[in-house]
Amino acid sequence: MQRIAKITPCLWFHRDAEEAAQFYVGVFPESRITAISRYGEAGREFHGKEPGEVLTVAFELCGQSFTILNGSQAFPFTAAISFQVSCETQDEIDYYWDRLGEGGDEAARQCGWLADKYGMSWQIVPSMIAELLDSSQPERVNRVMAALMPMKKLDIAALRQAWAG
Structure with a gap:
């Protein structure tokens, strides 16, 4: 069983979660994707995603856990983080x-x-x-x-x- 970090940054993306995670683990040594989850039919009326689309990608960069969520364009990144x-x-x-x-x-x-x-x-x-x-x-x-x-x-x-x- 994989150990879950006490605090894991979750990054809200529109649709590039898997591509971004692959990019980040390719940049940092000793990094890896640990899990990928996908949207199902449930909740589709709220999230609007097709079943099978990537929901989250869990990954580690140099031992630090991260999650990327494919959500929507509602929350763009800023330099505040x-x-x-x-x-x-x-x-x-x-x-x-x-x-x-x-x-x-x-x-x-x-x-x-x-x-x-x-x-x-x-x-x-x-x-x-x-x-x-x-x-x-x-x-x-x-x-x-x-x-x-x-x-x-x-x-x-x-x-x-x-x-x-």
Whole structure:
């Protein structure tokens, strides 16, 4: 029996649940689709979906459980919710930036944030971002913020240089 996570983000899509889940598990290592459920005849007068269409896709990204629900266009994504991807190296930032950003909204790229082709927002950040923004060192934080704000994809070397002064 599969263990169910205590908290699982559920992403409301219009109709691309299975395609999106396949995309995400293809981007992140150690990831997999764990279950797919389909609409039946029951409730069709409410949901309007054909029997057999994908209802939900459960999947894991790097050990974190997610569910995508094929609902309707009623609830589009906004940048108010995003997923942070913590990266150890610039190569890792480059990989996730390129893969997740492919086909996404170019206008949504700022300060390490991007929107993927499904409209989901991601923050591709260096793992030491908390250290670089340590409020007990305001002069360093000001330099880091001055360097970070005009960036689209974050540059670890430039952020470290700003921190060092």
